[in-house]
Structure formats: C-alpha cells, structure tokens
Amino acid sequence: MKTTKYLIIGQGLAGALLGAKLLEREAEFLIMDAFSPHAASQVAGGAFIPIVFRTLKKAEMIDEYLPALFNTYDSLEKLTGKKFLHMIPSLKLFNRDDIHKWQAAKKSTAGEFIKDLHSQVDISGVKPGFCGAVIEPSGWVDTKLLTAGMGEWFLKNNLLIQEKLDYNRIEFKKDGMIVNGRIKAEKIIFCEGAGAFHNPWFGNAGFSLNKGEILEIEVPGLNDDYIIRGDVFVMPLGNNRFRVGATYDQNNIDHYPTEAGKQQLLQKLDAILSLPFKVVSHHAGIRPSIKDRKPVMGAHPHFPQLFIFNGLGSKGVLYGPYRAIEMADFLLHGKALPAMVDVNRYF
Numbered sequence: 001m002k003t004t005k006y007l008i009i010g011q012g013l014a015g016a017l018l019g020a021k022l023l024e025r026e027a028e029f030l031i032m033d034a035f036s037p038h039a040a041s042q043v044a045g046g047a048f049i050p051i052v053f054r055t056l057k058k059a060e061m062i063d064e065y066l067p068a069l070f071n072t073y074d075s076l077e078k079l080t081g082k083k084f085l086h087m088i089p090s091l092k093l094f095n096r097d098d099i100h101k102w103q104a105a106k107k108s109t110a111g112e113f114i115k116d117l118h119s120q121v122d123i124s125g126v127k128p129g130f131c132g133a134v135i136e137p138s139g140w141v142d143t144k145l146l147t148a149g150m151g152e153w154f155l156k157n158n159l160l161i162q163e164k165l166d167y168n169r170i171e172f173k174k175d176g177m178i179v180n181g182r183i184k185a186e187k188i189i190f191c192e193g194a195g196a197f198h199n200p201w202f203g204n205a206g207f208s209l210n211k212g213e214i215l216e217i218e219v220p221g222l223n224d225d226y227i228i229r230g231d232v233f234v235m236p237l238g239n240n241r242f243r244v245g246a247t248y249d250q251n252n253i254d255h256y257p258t259e260a261g262k263q264q265l266l267q268k269l270d271a272i273l274s275l276p277f278k279v280v281s282h283h284a285g286i287r288p289s290i291k292d293r294k295p296v297m298g299a300h301p302h303f304p305q306l307f308i309f310n311g312l313g314s315k316g317v318l319y320g321p322y323r324a325i326e327m328a329d330f331l332l333h334g335k336a337l338p339a340m341v342d343v344n345r346y347f
C-alpha cells in the first residue's frame, strides 16, 4: 500500500499548480488523475488580460495575480523544459461610440495596462471601421501542454497515479483514509474541475457549471502580433493557425461540440475578419464555475481531512497560481484563507 500525507485528486490546471506548490515546499504528496481529453484544461483558450472589458476597470487583485502568474509559470517551464506561457499584447476592437469611455479608462487606474488607443485599426485581415486599444501585459498559457508536461514530471518522480478515484472506495480510518483499496492518505484535496459536481462532500459547494466551445481556424494573412478581441478572441498559434473562443452556456452541461456553438463563434468572427478562413477543429469543455465567480478552497466543515481547491471558472490561468500558493499555505501552515474564497461560505 502506498502512503502519503496529501493526496490530490485531479491533475488539471488546479491539481498541477497545487502539486507544484507542495513540491516547492517539500511536502509529501501524491496525485491521482483519470485523464480526460474533455477536461477544461485540455480545451481552454488559456488567455489572460488585466482589465475587465465590461467595466473598463483594472481586474480585481491583478497586482497580486500577475506576479504569481509570472513566477509560477516561469518556474514550471524550467522544471518541465516546455514553453507554455506566451506573452502577446491584446488588441481590443471597439466602435467609435465608445472612444470616450476608453479615453476615460486610459486616465483611470486601468490606464497602466492600456498602452495605446487607435481611432482606426488598420491591420491585415481585420475589417475596417474599428477603433482599438492595445493592452499589456496580456497573453495565454497552453494549459494542455502545461498539464501534460507536469504529468510527465510527476509520473517520472512517482508522484502521479493514473486512475479514477471511486468515491465509494474511500474508507475512513482513525489515522487517515484508504483510497481505491491501495493508497493510504492523511488528507485528500479534491481538484476535480467540473467533475466535482458529483462529489458527495463538495458537490453542493456553489457550482454553477458553464460549458464552453472553442474553434481552431486557419487564416493565411491574418495579423498575428496581437490576440485580437472582438466579441470573441482570436489568438495566434503560429503557422496561420488561430484559436477562437469561446461560448458560454449554463444550460447544456456536456462536452459535445454543437453546430449552434460553432455558428455563434463563426458569426462573431465574421463581424471582425475580412479574410477567408477554414475551421480546423472544434472542441467543448466545462468550466468549473461558482455562483459568485470566486474559487472554492479550504476544508470541509464536517470532514476536516477532506479539502477542495476548485472553482477557477473562466479565469483559471490568472487565478490559479496565486490561489495555489494560498491553498498550500493553508494546508501546510494553517494560514487562514480569505473569506471570499473559503468553501465554508457555501455550507
């Protein structure tokens, strides 16, 4: 029987980041993951941006999130030898009617991230008539490559068990738990993404799942100096390939790409692109979103050996690194979690 202090369930972005933070702190842990190609981290756009377009304000806690983001992805790139953080400015397209709002935003606290305002965007492949705002820092994380790279590393170091946790096979003992009949753990931290909806202990911790669909397209000649952002983002991947996303659907929670989702993305794409394009692939996944759009973290109120680190929603790339540090500090040093992310708000 394998024994460990901490057993992390799930090695999507959340489990990989928490594992990395426990590793840094030399804690004893194992990760159990049943890989799914439909998990959010396998299909995500992975984009991050420091301002909120709806309000044109600086994103909440961005001064905390960004340094953690840079430090964490940089150190994981060094650990795995893979490149998954891509820094690239965003070009937000907007209509002339909104220019005053953007000029005001440039003078506000969001202004440090608005590098340029253009009264006319003139770049290859984008329809004329748009104004534009260049936003930096911005970029994307290849979450599929990150989880694959970290998975390889954990496996090579005997820290990853590739199997599914069966909730019915957690036996509670005086000195810990026996999981799937063969792993003894003192504490379990659930990082199951949308799978947590079925978790008997945390399934009702505020989940409000959100399906997303995403396309990869080929557009020879389209400018690839920016993530172009209209009502969808168009993110350059190299070799004339671009990722386009994403839809939001709270009613049909499954991982099947739909014709309706594709048409929605194509319509929004048609509104901004002037060049012909070909759809190369189409995927769907489920965001582990929470009603109040904040992560859910911490210990179960009645089962103090069970923990959750989840609810990264649509902003996992930005929230994940900072929140994984908080979660590791909570687990290892009992450092209190901020009330706004503490899972106890749903119990």
Ligand SMILES: Cc1cc2nc3c(=O)[nH]c(=O)nc-3n(C[C@H](O)[C@H](O)[C@H](O)COP(=O)(O)OP(=O)(O)OC[C@H]3O[C@@H](n4cnc5c(N)ncnc54)[C@H](O)[C@@H]3O)c2cc1C
Pocket (backbone or CB within 6 Å): 009, 010, 011, 012, 013, 014, 015, 032, 033, 034, 035, 036, 039, 040, 041, 042, 043, 044, 045, 046, 047, 048, 143, 163, 164, 165, 166, 191, 192, 193, 194, 195, 196, 211, 212, 213, 214, 245, 246, 247, 284, 285, 286, 287, 288, 310, 311, 312, 313, 314, 315, 316, 317, 318
């Ligand atoms: C279409 C789409 C676009 C997105 N775009 C962006 C974006 O641009 N920027 C951004 O920041 N975020 C984006 N996201 C959100 C982002 O993907 C998530 O925030 C993040 O990936 C969630 O990671 P996670 O580890 O919590 O969940 P997941 O990636 O779902 O990982 C959970 C893991 O746990 C495993 N698991 C579950 N149950 C068990 C079990 N019982 N036993 C063993 N293993 C189990 C699963 O197989 C999986 O490997 C997008 C999501 C979607 C769907």
